[in-house]
Amino acid sequence: xxxxxxxxxxxxxxxxxxxxxxxxxxxxxxxxxxxxxxxxxxxxxxxxxxxxxxxxxxxxxxxxxxxxxxxxxxxxxxxxxxxxxxxxxxxxxxxxxxxxxxxxxxxxxxxxxxxxxxxxxxxxxxxxxxxxxxxxxxxxxxxxxxxxx
Amino acid sequence: xxxxxxxxxxxxxxxxxxxxxxxxxxxxxxxxxxxxxxxxxxxxxxxxxxxxxxxxxxxxxxxxxxxxxxxxxxxxxxxxxxxxxxxxxxxxxxxxxxxxxxxxxxxxxxxxxxxxxxxxxxxxxxxxxxxxxxxxxxxxxxxxxxxxxxxxxxxxxxxxxxxxxxxxxxxxxxxxxxxxxxxxxxxxxxxxxxxxxxxxxxxxxxxxxxxxxxxxxxxxxxxxxxxxxxxxxxxxxxxxxxxxxxxxxxxx
Numbered sequence: 001x002x003x004x005x006x007x008x009x010x011x012x013x014x015x016x017x018x019x020x021x022x023x024x025x026x027x028x029x030x031x032x033x034x035x036x037x038x039x040x041x042x043x044x045x046x047x048x049x050x051x052x053x054x055x056x057x058x059x060x061x062x063x064x065x066x067x068x069x070x071x072x073x074x075x076x077x078x079x080x081x082x083x084x085x086x087x088x089x090x091x092x093x094x095x096x097x098x099x100x101x102x103x104x105x106x107x108x109x110x111x112x113x114x115x116x117x118x119x120x121x122x123x124x125x126x127x128x129x130x131x132x133x134x135x136x137x138x139x140x141x142x143x144x145x146x147x148x149x
Numbered sequence: 150x151x152x153x154x155x156x157x158x159x160x161x162x163x164x165x166x167x168x169x170x171x172x173x174x175x176x177x178x179x180x181x182x183x184x185x186x187x188x189x190x191x192x193x194x195x196x197x198x199x200x201x202x203x204x205x206x207x208x209x210x211x212x213x214x215x216x217x218x219x220x221x222x223x224x225x226x227x228x229x230x231x232x233x234x235x236x237x238x239x240x241x242x243x244x245x246x247x248x249x250x251x252x253x254x255x256x257x258x259x260x261x262x263x264x265x266x267x268x269x270x271x272x273x274x275x276x277x278x279x280x281x282x283x284x285x286x287x288x289x290x291x292x293x294x295x296x297x298x299x300x301x302x303x304x305x306x307x308x309x310x311x312x313x314x315x316x317x318x319x320x321x322x323x324x325x326x327x328x329x330x331x332x333x334x335x336x337x338x339x340x341x342x343x344x345x346x347x348x349x350x351x352x353x354x355x356x357x358x359x360x361x362x363x364x365x366x367x368x369x370x371x372x373x374x375x376x377x378x379x380x381x382x383x384x385x386x387x388x389x390x391x392x393x394x395x396x397x398x399x400x401x
Contacts, residue, residue, distance in 0.1 A: 064292050067199035067284060069343045076323045093319075117293050117328030119321045 031107040034100050038081040049104075052078075075114055080122040091127055094120035198343075204268075204287035205337055206367040206395035207351070208374050208383060209260060213361035216248055216259035221362065224353030225263075228338060230322040242312035243335045244350060258401065261350065261362070264289055264310040264335035265386060265394035272302035272311065281332075287367075287395050288337045298330040307387050310334050367395065 041048045048055075052073070059071035082100035083091035092098050094115045097106065101120070105112050114120075121127070222244050226232055231241035244263040250256070270289045272281045280295035281302045291302075291311075303311045311334040318328050324340035327333050338348035347364040354362040365374030383399040385392070 060294065064290070064294065065282070065284070067286070067339065067343045069340065079323075116317070117321065117326040117331065119319075119323055119326075121320065123323050 029107070031103045033103055034082070034084045034098070036082045036100075075118050076123070079118075079120060080126045083122045083126070091121055199285040199288070201285035202368060204367045204395060205342060206266065206287070206365065206374060206397065207337075207348075208363040208365075208377055209396065209398045210361045210363075210400055211258045211260050211398055212400040213359050214259050214261065215359055215361075216246075216257070218259075218357060218359060219246060220353040220357045220359075221261045221350035222246060224349040225335070228322070228341075228349035229325040229327075229336070230320070231327065231333075239315045240312065241314070241333065242310060243333070260398060260401070262308065262310070263350075263396070264306075264337070265308050265392070265396045266335075266337060267395065268393035269391065271305040271307065271390075271392065275301040275305040277301065284339075286342075288339050288342070289334075290336055290339065291332050291334065293326065293328065293331040293333075296331040298332065300332060302332055307390060307392075 043051075055073040056075060056078070059068075059073045060075070062068045062071050063074070078101070084096075084098050084100055086092040086096060086098065094102050094112070097103065099120060101112055101114075225244045229243060231243060233240050244261055246259060247262045248257065248259045251258075266287055266289045268287065270281070270283055272289065273283055276282075277299060278295045278297055280292045280297070281289070282292060283289050298313065300313055303309075303313065311332050313332050314327055314329050316329060321327055325336070338346070338350075341348060351362040351364040354360060363374050363377060365372040367375060367378070369375060370379075377399075378397065381399050383397040384401060385394040385397050387394075
């Protein structure tokens with residue numbers, strides 16, 4: 001009876017594992033991390049996942065205390081390049097669980113304090129550029145059609 | 150047990166080396182590029198850091214400031230993303246217009262009031278966390294990463310130039326982060342100054358044609374502001390406190 005119970009437990013465990021394991025061996029609870037719009041980090045995603053806070057902390061002090069505006073890792077650029085569009089085709093703020101930072105931080109259960117002071121949305125000109133693109137494409141398509149006719 | 154510790158130390162060193170390497174690489178590029186052309190041109194564009202040799206300041210000609218004009222305040226609000234909600238007790242105090250009447254002579258003047266960017270800032274003296282600080286180029290700022298919102302600096306400031314953010318803020322300007330629970334004040338538009346520009350209020354004032362505000366380097370004897378200060382009498386507010394403000398007023 002004891003052995004049966006034990007094998008039953010193992011079976012339940014295995015089923016649980018099967019349900020939780022994704023295609024690439026990651027837990028199905030692993031967040032769907034949205035793709036960025038710009039070039040990939042040369043350091044690699046794994047490095048950035050582990051070290052982004054250190055890089056940002058270093059560069060934030062560089063800017064705030066020393067006035068260096070030409071830093072490599074600024075929150076402004078994180079937010080611009082990692083913007084995720086909502087259903088209205090405009091970038092979502094950190095209020096939405098689709099937001100790049102939030103998607104991972106929620107999974108890791110790490111609170112983000114950045115957006116108490118910083119904007120979680122890209123600058124208006126960046127938003128314009130991101131949202132204008134489809135319209136520009138449509139205009140271009142219409143122009144090409146006109147030319148070829 | 151010693152080996153892992155040694156390993157991490159080496160790893161850290163390699164990190165530093167990498168950083169130093171990039172820094173050195175930048176310097177080499179500067180030299181290589183500039184040797185052919187001019188050194189100043191490239192150096193000026195590349196170095197945007199707070200310069201210890203400079204001291205940024207303002208000269209405000211009170212005679213040219215008009216009582217019915219609010220352009221500097223509006224420009225600051227637009228630039229830095231704060232707004233008046235009609236509650237003077239809790240509203241942001243980056244810059245405000247003050248009208249004064251001399252009790253004896255009846256002379257009426259109007260002037261903009263903001264952080265005076267003192268050489269000996271009392272707000273920096275009292276700050277328990279080091280959040281309130283003076284940059285190398287004399288601009289007094291709040292590092293909101295370190296600010297705990299105790300508001301000692303607000304009490305220490307003789308100009309009431311600082312204010313506390315009482316409510317959560319959204320959609321801030323990316324160059325002027327501000328948030329609930331921290332103290333804020335005029336930054337002398339540090340984001341513009343770092344890029345070689347001048348504060349939004351000064352620009353707005355000259356756009357109205359009044360030209361009551363002048364911005365420049367007080368340490369540079371050839372600068373427009375130093376020349377004007379040399380020529381005309383001016384005062385720093387509350388000169389009795391010997392704070393040596395970076396903002397000076399003439400004809401007051």
